[in-house]
Amino acid sequence: MKLDDLVTIALAAGNDIMAIYDTDFEAGEKDDGSAITAADDAAERTILSRLAELYPDIPVLAEECASRGEIPELGAQFFLVDPLDGTREFVNRTGEFTVNIALIEDGAPVAGVVFAPAMGRIWAGKKGVGAFVQSVSSAPFSLEGARSPIEARPVPKRGLTAVASRSHRSAETETLLKNLGAEDFKPAGSSLKFCLVAEGEADVYPRLGRTMEWDTGAGQAVLEAAGGSVHEMDGMDEGAPLRYSKATRGYDNPHFIAWGCRSGD
Numbered sequence: 001m002k003l004d005d006l007v008t009i010a011l012a013a014g015n016d017i018m019a020i021y022d023t024d025f026e027a028g029e030k031d032d033g034s035a036i037t038a039a040d041d042a043a044e045r046t047i048l049s050r051l052a053e054l055y056p057d058i059p060v061l062a063e064e065c066a067s068r069g070e071i072p073e074l075g076a077q078f079f080l081v082d083p084l085d086g087t088r089e090f091v092n093r094t095g096e097f098t099v100n101i102a103l104i105e106d107g108a109p110v111a112g113v114v115f116a117p118a119m120g121r122i123w124a125g126k127k128g129v130g131a132f133v134q135s136v137s138s139a140p141f142s143l144e145g146a147r148s149p150i151e152a153r154p155v156p157k158r159g160l161t162a163v164a165s166r167s168h169r170s171a172e173t174e175t176l177l178k179n180l181g182a183e184d185f186k187p188a189g190s191s192l193k194f195c196l197v198a199e200g201e202a203d204v205y206p207r208l209g210r211t212m213e214w215d216t217g218a219g220q221a222v223l224e225a226a227g228g229s230v231h232e233m234d235g236m237d238e239g240a241p242l243r244y245s246k247a248t249r250g251y252d253n254p255h256f257i258a259w260g261c262r263s264g265d
Contacts, residue, residue: 001055001103003126006113009050010099011141013043013083014117017090017099018139021118027091036087040064043083043099051079051101058103063214066251074245077105082214086190095119096189102217107243112221114191117141123150123195125225131198152228152260153200159183163193163202172208176236176257180204194219197260198226205258208233213244213251223258229265230258 020039027037044064051060059072062081072078079101084090086097095118102112111126120138125131132147162182164173177185186202193205194216220230220242232239233255242256259265 001058001111003111003113003124003129005054006101006103006111007115007122007124007143009047009054010101010113010115010122011136011143012050013046013099014115014136014141015139016042016046017084017097018117021090021093027087036064036067037084037090039090040084040087044081047081047083047099047101051081055079061214061251063212066214071251074247077103078245080104080109080214080217080244082191082212082218085215086192089189094189096192098190098192100191100214100218102221104217104244107245108241109217109221109224109244112218112225114195114218114222116190116192123198123222125198125222127221127225129225131222131226133195133199150199150226152198152223152226153203155203155260155262160203161186161201163188163196163205164207170208173206176206176208179236180206191215191219194223194230194258197228197258198223200260203260206233206255207257208255211253211256213246213253216242216253216256217244220258227261228259229262230256233257 017039059074060079082100085100090097099115102109113124115122120136123133131150133150134147135144137144160182161184162177163186196202197205230242
């Protein structure tokens with residue numbers, strides 16, 4: 001699998017998203033209460049079509065299809081797609097929404113792309129290769145300038161910088177951040193939180209709330225390619241690395257915590 005293919009597909013999906021973002025679109029609501037727009041469906045159709053052309057033998061678990069019960073038989077290798085992560089941010093026009101595409105192998109994210117079309121930036125990473133960020137033109141999208149390699153910074157013993165959701169902070173999260181000794185905070189939406197840690201702009205991202213696998217796969221792939229890690233959380237205790245293909249859970253995630261570069265991970 002070529003990482004550049006995922007980059008190209010994400011840019012194409014971004015074109016679909018921004019064509020709708022610039023209109024007076026309407027937002028609906030899915031059965032689980034999450035928002036959906038025509039942009040979610042349009043971007044997912046583009047991604048699925050492009051992946052089928054390039055990698056017809058690799059199944060795809062995609063958010064909007066999964067919400068309709070359309071879940072393929074997944075093997076050891078599959079793509080994980082969130083065509084528009086941060087639909088609430090899209091509806092509120094904050095610009096903090098992303099296209100997420102990841103490749104999962106044996107339960108682990110090994111490659112991923114996170115594209116923020118309204119911000120003109122794309123992050124990508126592959127296990128054993130590394131991670132980068134690159135600027136993107138205005139729509140119709142194309143890559144601009146050189147790729148800048150990124151690395152998660154070493155996590156300090158004191159004075160951590162934390163990143164967390166603008167819209168999903170909880171009292172439990174606040175307690176954990178206090179226990180960790182976080183002294184600075186960077187708010188961000190969607191999977192951009194993983195990217196901030198991957199770029200060395202923050203040290204830790206705790207998520208003590210419900211997420212789905214497609215919400216996290218691409219961001220985790222980028223972060224881990226940049227030298228970071230993501231672990232499950234049980235209450236306030238850290239556990240095993242966050243894994244994928246959790247069919248018995250309905251493909252939702254346990255609580256987790258994402259870190260920059262820690263010795264021993």
